Amino acid sequence: MQRRKFLQNISLVTAAAALPTITNAETANRKKSFTTAFISDIHIKPSEIAEAGMKKALQHINQLKQQPDFIINGGDTIMDALAADKEKTKKQWDLFNKIMQSENKLPVKHCIGNHDIWGWQLKEDVKSDPLYGKAWWLQQTGYTKTYYSFTQNNWHFIVLDSVQENKGGYIALLDDEQFSWLEKELEANKEKFICIVSHIPIISFCSAMFFKDMLPNGDWKLSRALLHTDARKIKDLFKKYPNIKTCLSGHIHLQDEVNYLGIKYYCNGAVSGNWWGGAFQDFAPAYALLDFYSNGTVDRKMVEY
Numbered sequence: 001m002q003r004r005k006f007l008q009n010i011s012l013v014t015a016a017a018a019l020p021t022i023t024n025a026e027t028a029n030r031k032k033s034f035t036t037a038f039i040s041d042i043h044i045k046p047s048e049i050a051e052a053g054m055k056k057a058l059q060h061i062n063q064l065k066q067q068p069d070f071i072i073n074g075g076d077t078i079m080d081a082l083a084a085d086k087e088k089t090k091k092q093w094d095l096f097n098k099i100m101q102s103e104n105k106l107p108v109k110h111c112i113g114n115h116d117i118w119g120w121q122l123k124e125d126v127k128s129d130p131l132y133g134k135a136w137w138l139q140q141t142g143y144t145k146t147y148y149s150f151t152q153n154n155w156h157f158i159v160l161d162s163v164q165e166n167k168g169g170y171i172a173l174l175d176d177e178q179f180s181w182l183e184k185e186l187e188a189n190k191e192k193f194i195c196i197v198s199h200i201p202i203i204s205f206c207s208a209m210f211f212k213d214m215l216p217n218g219d220w221k222l223s224r225a226l227l228h229t230d231a232r233k234i235k236d237l238f239k240k241y242p243n244i245k246t247c248l249s250g251h252i253h254l255q256d257e258v259n260y261l262g263i264k265y266y267c268n269g270a271v272s273g274n275w276w277g278g279a280f281q282d283f284a285p286a287y288a289l290l291d292f293y294s295n296g297t298v299d300r301k302m303v304e305y
């Protein structure tokens with residue numbers, strides 16, 4: 001079905017371990033449990049192109065013959081709140097809510113992105129404002145914490161907060177409190193398959209492709225803002241739980257699929273493509289459709305809407 005609409009994705013298979021592969025028999029006998037549309041990096045802002053684009057993406061998802069059971073919003077919902085004043089930030093959230101209300105009927109689960117955080121890079125001091133930092137995103141979503149979990153059929157979803165303040169900028173990692181919460185979540189849900197959602201990828205190849213150049217000495221240029229800096233610590237934790245099957249992320253605006261130690265890490269592009277300026281590098285504006293199966297397998301298709 002509409003094959004040309006689906007992008008070809010990079011598939012990296014590590015030579016480090018003998019990875020479990022899905023045999024044809026397993027694929028043939030498996031039963032689809034539910035479907036999710038993963039939209040990420042919408043970066044909505046008052047502009048004709050952005051507003052029309054967000055509407056088109058939501059209409060596309062809502063008009064699918066096989067409707068997804070729910071949407072995951074991978075974060076960077078608005079263009080930017082980090083360095084935007086209160087009025088500008090409010091305008092972006094109002095616009096997001098208006099378009100969601102008019103164009104989407106499906107339930108949505110939100111993950112926080114760096115650009116959804118208010119005032120960390122604003123010259124004006126707004127620290128005493130009750131909406132400062134992640135509070136505005138919490139008010140928007142109605143959540144009480146920036147990380148949480150939920151269960152769908154025999155799958156347990158753990159939605160993380162990748163973004164921590166770092167010297168006027170941000171760094172991709174889980175703070176200690178969140179990491180211990182994650183440990184407890186995994187321990188309490190061994191009977192279910194696990195899907196982890198984080199705005200910034202935990203393991204990804206496209207994070208290294210983000211910058212076009214290498215460093216002067218030939219090393220890869222890879223920033224602390226583009227890949228979880230605690231990836232090794234998280235990978236070691238994940239090794240204890242073979243029921244963790246997939247990790248979903250956005251942030252990079254590029255797409256990849258990395259199979260590392262038996263877990264499929266999908267970085268899912270951006271609804272806004274190049275921040276509403278067309279394709280970013282090789283990737284046009286897109287969202288992901290993910291089929292979750294009752295045997296713990298997942299299929300992803302990227303859709304250019």
Ligand SMILES: [Zn+2]
Nearest residue numbers: 076113114251
């Ligand atoms: Zn981001």
